[in-house]
Amino acid sequence: MAEKYGKRQTAMESGFITCHDCGNLVRAGTPPEVSHLGCPRCNALIHARKPHSLSRTWALIITSAVLFFPANLLPIMRVDFMGSQQYSTIMDGIFYFFHEKEYGIGVIIFTASILVPFFKIIGMTLILLSIQFNWKSWLRHKTAMFHFIEFIGRWSMLDIFVIALMATLVNFGSLTSTQAAPAASYFTAVVLCTMFAALTFDSRLLWDTDVSSP
Amino acid sequence: MWYNSNNYPTFKHFVPYVTYTMSEDPSLIACHACDLLLKKPVTSPGKKLICPRCKSTLYHKKIDSVNKVMAISFSGLLLYYPAIFAPLLTLSSAGMTQKGSVFDAFLSFYHQEYYFVAVILFLTSIFFPLFKLSLLLSITIQIKLQIYSRSLPFLFRTANSLDEWSMPDVYLIAILVSIIKISGIATIHYNLGFVSFVFLTIMTRATASAIDSELFWQKVFQLKKSVKGVPANG
Numbered sequence: 001m002a003e004k005y006g007k008r009q010t011a012m013e014s015g016f017i018t019c020h021d022c023g024n025l026v027r028a029g030t031p032p033e034v035s036h037l038g039c040p041r042c043n044a045l046i047h048a049r050k051p052h053s054l055s056r057t058w059a060l061i062i063t064s065a066v067l068f069f070p071a072n073l074l075p076i077m078r079v080d081f082m083g084s085q086q087y088s089t090i091m092d093g094i095f096y097f098f099h100e101k102e103y104g105i106g107v108i109i110f111t112a113s114i115l116v117p118f119f120k121i122i123g124m125t126l127i128l129l130s131i132q133f134n135w136k137s138w139l140r141h142k143t144a145m146f147h148f149i150e151f152i153g154r155w156s157m158l159d160i161f162v163i164a165l166m167a168t169l170v171n172f173g174s175l176t177s178t179q180a181a182p183a184a185s186y187f188t189a190v191v192l193c194t195m196f197a198a199l200t201f202d203s204r205l206l207w208d209t210d211v212s213s214p
Numbered sequence: 215m216w217y218n219s220n221n222y223p224t225f226k227h228f229v230p231y232v233t234y235t236m237s238e239d240p241s242l243i244a245c246h247a248c249d250l251l252l253k254k255p256v257t258s259p260g261k262k263l264i265c266p267r268c269k270s271t272l273y274h275k276k277i278d279s280v281n282k283v284m285a286i287s288f289s290g291l292l293l294y295y296p297a298i299f300a301p302l303l304t305l306s307s308a309g310m311t312q313k314g315s316v317f318d319a320f321l322s323f324y325h326q327e328y329y330f331v332a333v334i335l336f337l338t339s340i341f342f343p344l345f346k347l348s349l350l351l352s353i354t355i356q357i358k359l360q361i362y363s364r365s366l367p368f369l370f371r372t373a374n375s376l377d378e379w380s381m382p383d384v385y386l387i388a389i390l391v392s393i394i395k396i397s398g399i400a401t402i403h404y405n406l407g408f409v410s411f412v413f414l415t416i417m418t419r420a421t422a423s424a425i426d427s428e429l430f431w432q433k434v435f436q437l438k439k440s441v442k443g444v445p446a447n448g
Contacts, residue, residue: 010249016251018246018249041431158384162388164335165389166395168322207250207268208249
């Protein structure tokens, strides 16, 4: 139960709203009403909780979960070598590194492009479900997990950057050239969706005892 | 205006029925992650405030934040042109050489007609680092010289929200991965672009760790109050 951490008063219960953008504590009515007035300090719109946080985050997480399949199953890179074309998926690239005994790089690529998006989708689903069904245990760990998901989101772009660099540098005309393949677009979309999901999600919903509050 | 004062818009949320004032008790803060209301303890520079309920970092007070951010963002901007447009590496293999810069990497996706990826690549690796550094420089100059423009709060909000979207650090790791990938098939020479990019990355990370948002907002608000007077209802 949330009371395990001590029954304390939240800002919303006491008629305050924290500005999302500058962290300013603003006095509103009790209960605070969503208004289109700006924060006195930074002019941003003020909401007690991020608007439509749950539905937006659900939509983005489901989108990224769907796009995760083409991103991993379709080829992400094409290598032309002496006239023969070879397509490779993300996993093929990782196997290549392990085959070449570059274990460190293999682990980095595997973490950034498979483990991180997968962990983000699973973790966000878990957090969202626990809000929907009002599971009030492990709240501190869930908050820490959300902060971690927020932090690692951008590192998934690593693989896209590597492909862009390879396509530029390994381009010796007809001899050898590297090109992107369709999964690059899907993979970028997965990363964007999960990053936006971390932005639209409001971790304060985890700590609210009543789910129906805005 | 599209409405006059007699005929007020009927949309409920357009009517200013909540009057905002600054919190009367400036000794209170709320946790951004769990909304717990707390008494603000006295903070000393370099110390972190941790929320007692959810253990998130509430406030990390930095030492000499404004000066540091101004200096670092200025030096980052000096490094920007060579880091993005100068060639990173020269590859030579079987008598042929190939150069490439960060901008060329964006162009390669553009020429392959992956426009969506190209746009994201352009924003995250080329545009946002430049935009963020120049925003921070202009904000710190305005704070230093006590100039208030109406857009100042908006500029700082934009700079804060760009934090995770400018990714030179991810790009640097990508360059290192590519170097290891290429080293088997070609000889690599490091160019000016590579060194500049390493330092640009260091500068962008340094601005992110030197910036003290709360202090900046306090200074921006002081400027705003000195120009506009104390806002009555926000």
